[in-house]
Amino acid sequence: MAEPNTTVELRTYKGNCHCGTFKFSINIPELTSVTECNCSICFKKGYKWVFPGDGCFTIEKGDGSLKKYEFGKHSMLHEFCPTCGTGIIGQKHGMAPGIGLAVNARALQDVDLWSLRVNKYDGAAHEPFYKSPTFTGPEPPAEIKGGKLYTGSCHCGAVTLALKTRGPLNKEVEVIGECDCSICARMGRILTYRPPTQISIYLTPGSDISSYSFAMKQFEHKFCPFCGVAVGVDDTVENMKAVNLRCFEGVEWDDIETYKHNGNDFEPLYVVPE
DSSP, X not given: OOOOOOOOOOEEEEEEOTTSSOEEEEEEXXXXXXXXXXXXXXXXXXXXXXXXXXXXXXXXXXXXXXXXEOOTTOOEEEEEOTTTOOEEEEEETTSOTTTTEEEXXXXXXXXXXXXXXXXXXXXXXXXXXXXXXXXXSOOOOOOOTTOEEEEEEOSSSSEEEEEEESSOGGGOOSOOEEEOSHHHHHHTOOEEEEOGGGEEEEEOTTOOOEEEOOTTOOEEEEEOTTTOOEEEEEETTTTEEXXXXXXXXXXXXXXXXXXXEOGGGSSSOOOOOX
């Protein structure tokens, strides 16, 4: 009896940060699923992990250009582009290069992220448990009778935020959504746009915030330069701001259905920078 063919055909996927500083490729079987972890850093960054295995990850451009972030027991390095904020890889400490490597599928080219099957991993159940940094800045100045205040932060606490709403987010009529355009897909944000008076962003002393713009320069994409978490967007034309709800505590996620916007279909179409 003939032996079954157990050889798995590999496919090459190319990837890059949004600004094109870092480019890579991975060789894996056809991508049909990703892993989503609910731990503090993975949730805030919206990671969609794939695990290429030893020798299947190749840096094509920008070796050494990524910024590294680690926390807690320092068991894993999280690497992101310091220019545009795109999260690229996670690498476990104490393992040879390529072993224990996770790649953020959000950075891959020509992948329909919303069509992929999602495997859930309960990373939040593992110690040490994350304690969210406290917001100590001024409240948003909007006067809203009976409103509700949400507070949150990037992962490291350099950037803290407050959002004042008319009531619980799951009861409001304002849109809460995610987008598959080139930058939103890479940043993993879930955004809600508001007038600037409903939002307060406070930088802890000695901290900073990074801003990234491209194409028509209408939007300034804000992220923490230390941990790489996307915190919001400034619309310089409409005088509106957006905040990334992944950063906030107490959001009623079980009762919120996010709107999915097909921004990838709108011009100008994204071209990977050389």
